[in-house]
Amino acid sequence: MRRLFLQMCVLLCLSAGAGTAAYFFHPRAPALYLVEESAASGEVTIKQAREWEAKEGVLWIDARMRSEYDKAHIPGALLLNEVEWNQQAFELMDTLGKNTKPVVVYCDAQKCAASKVIADKLRELGVNDVNILRGGWPAWKASQAGKR
Amino acid sequence: MRKYLPVFVALLGLAGVGRAGLKFDSELVKVDAAPEKDTVEAVFSFEVTGTEAMDLGEVETSCGCMKADPDKKTYAPGEKGKITAVFKLGSFEGTVNKTLWVNSNDKEKPRHELTLEVTIPKLVEISPEVSTWNVGDEPTARVVKFKVLGERTIHVVAAVCSREKFTAEIKEIKKGKEYDITLKPADTVEPTLGALRIETDCEIPRFKNRLCFFNITRNLKPVPPATTPAPVPAPAAK
Numbered sequence: 001m002r003r004l005f006l007q008m009c010v011l012l013c014l015s016a017g018a019g020t021a022a023y024f025f026h027p028r029a030p031a032l033y034l035v036e037e038s039a040a041s042g043e044v045t046i047k048q049a050r051e052w053e054a055k056e057g058v059l060w061i062d063a064r065m066r067s068e069y070d071k072a073h074i075p076g077a078l079l080l081n082e083v084e085w086n087q088q089a090f091e092l093m094d095t096l097g098k099n100t101k102p103v104v105v106y107c108d109a110q111k112c113a114a115s116k117v118i119a120d121k122l123r124e125l126g127v128n129d130v131n132i133l134r135g136g137w138p139a140w141k142a143s144q145a146g147k148r
Numbered sequence: 149m150r151k152y153l154p155v156f157v158a159l160l161g162l163a164g165v166g167r168a169g170l171k172f173d174s175e176l177v178k179v180d181a182a183p184e185k186d187t188v189e190a191v192f193s194f195e196v197t198g199t200e201a202m203d204l205g206e207v208e209t210s211c212g213c214m215k216a217d218p219d220k221k222t223y224a225p226g227e228k229g230k231i232t233a234v235f236k237l238g239s240f241e242g243t244v245n246k247t248l249w250v251n252s253n254d255k256e257k258p259r260h261e262l263t264l265e266v267t268i269p270k271l272v273e274i275s276p277e278v279s280t281w282n283v284g285d286e287p288t289a290r291v292v293k294f295k296v297l298g299e300r301t302i303h304v305v306a307a308v309c310s311r312e313k314f315t316a317e318i319k320e321i322k323k324g325k326e327y328d329i330t331l332k333p334a335d336t337v338e339p340t341l342g343a344l345r346i347e348t349d350c351e352i353p354r355f356k357n358r359l360c361f362f363n364i365t366r367n368l369k370p371v372p373p374a375t376t377p378a379p380v381p382a383p384a385a386k
Contacts (some may be wrong), residue, residue: 046229064213083213083238086359092311097341111249113210125278126341126363135261 028041042119046139049104059099059121063114064106064137074106074140082117096127106133106140169197169254178265181237183352190264192231192248196223205251207231213238214264216248238354241359243267271355272292272296274346279338279362293361294346295327303349304329311342314362331362340364 044052053060060068060077069079078095080088096103103122109117115132122130133139173193179187196202202223207216216233223229233248243265250260272294279290296302301324307316313334320327331344346358 068212070330078154082211082240083236085239086354086357087239089359089361090310090345090357093343094343097311097339108212109208111210111247112207112212114212115242126280126365 040134042116042132042147043134044102044104044132044144045134046143048134050143052102052104057101059095059101059105060105061105061118062137063105063112063118068108069139074137077106080105080118085121096122096125099127102129102131103127104131104133106136109136109138112136150320164182169256169367170202170250170252170260171195171197172260172262175261176263177233178267181235181266181268183269183355186237186354188235188237188265188266190233190235192233192250192262193228194230196225199225200253201225202227203253204229204231207233208251209233210247213240214246214248218250218353231262235264235266237268238265240266241268241270245261263340270297271300271350271352272302272348272358274358274360275300277360279331279360281333281362281364283336283339283364285336285364287336289330290362292329292331292344292346294329294358301325304346305349306345306347308345308347309342309362310345311340311362313340314342314344316344332365333362336364338364339366 001094049058060074061080062073062077063081064073064079065081065083066079069077073079078092102128103119105115105119105122107113107118115136119130135142166364175192177190177192178191179188200224204218204221204223205217209216213236216231218231219229231248231250235246244267246264246266248262248264250262252258252260254260275293275295276337279292281287281290294304303324304318304320304327307318307329309316309331315332315334317330317332318327319330329344329346332359333340341363343362344360344362346360347357350356351369
């Protein structure tokens with residue numbers, strides 16, 4: 001029994017040693033922490049969006065329902081959703097037309113398709129640099145929690 | 149080895165029977181919405197298979213415009229149940245597909261994906277939806293066609309541009325059925341994005357105002373010049 005235990009310890013030490021050596025000496029060693037998932041085409045991660053915001057500003061578009069927007073939203077975000085499109089789009093066109101900042105659209109969560117629908121509509125109208133926030137509103141809230 | 153075979157078969161059978169599963173009558177439900185309604189309801193019926201009770205978790209949706217709930221949380225084996233989805237019609241028109249995800253303690257398939265297809269009749273047709281000019285183009289007028297579909301009559305009462313440098317003029321082609329709205333920019337000096345709100349007397353509040361858009365852009369591909377026949381080369385002199 002004792003021999004088995006010693007063998008296990010030796011094996012563990014060997015694998016830990018190999019891992020440590022790879023971390024320090026391998027030219028393409030991965031980082032020892034979780035790497036932020038990269039964004040798909042047309043998407044932007046919260047980290048990128050925050051960098052843009054700090055640098056040149058961002059025009060945030062909230063594609064959630066009005067009730068959700070009224071509870072809380074990203075500071076400065078404008079409400080534009082599918083349900084009230086005919087009312088809201090008219091009011092927003094001037095702002096969107098004069099805007100020179102990147103546009104970032106967000107909705108409830110990763111599965112929410114509303115931000116994609118709104119982003120596609122804006123692109124079709126000729127609005128430039130329209131992006132979808134990966135992870136949506138929860139990603140923003142999580143990033144706020146991390147700041148505290 | 150052969151004597152253990154019935155034991156294996158029995159164990160496999162027991163493993164299958166012991167599970168809780170969800171079987172939906174249809175994973176796609178199609179509904180037609182009456183234009184006058186604000187919401188439309190759809191029911192996804194299911195049956196619990198297996199021998200264990202089924203616990204349903206949150207029903208997630210692809211849009212805040214739709215809420216869906218099961219009629220209760222726990223179902224006995226063999227019990228039938230339903231998930232009712234309520235879809236807010238708002239500005240939607242035509243055929244719209246939205247997704248629902250049902251979470252449960254079904255070990256084989258803990259998440260079921262369902263689709264709701266809603267067809268909302270189009271009352272009017274507006275063409276084009278976006279009128280475009282290139283920066284530097286002649287500020288010529290463009291016509292937006294407004295056509296009422298079906299038996300209903302809808303009158304255009306006003307046309308309002310979101311940008312001051314654009315004007316809109318309504319011309320009645322057929323009363324309550326067809327209108328031409330002439331859209332004209334004062335100039336095309338700089339990129340401009342805006343909306344044209346076509347106000348009507350439609351009795352359904354959500355269809356009272358319709359939108360189309362205009363855009364003076366630097367990105368528009370140049371319109372190819374009218375084709376002229378290529379010059380015929382003169383015959384070579386001998």
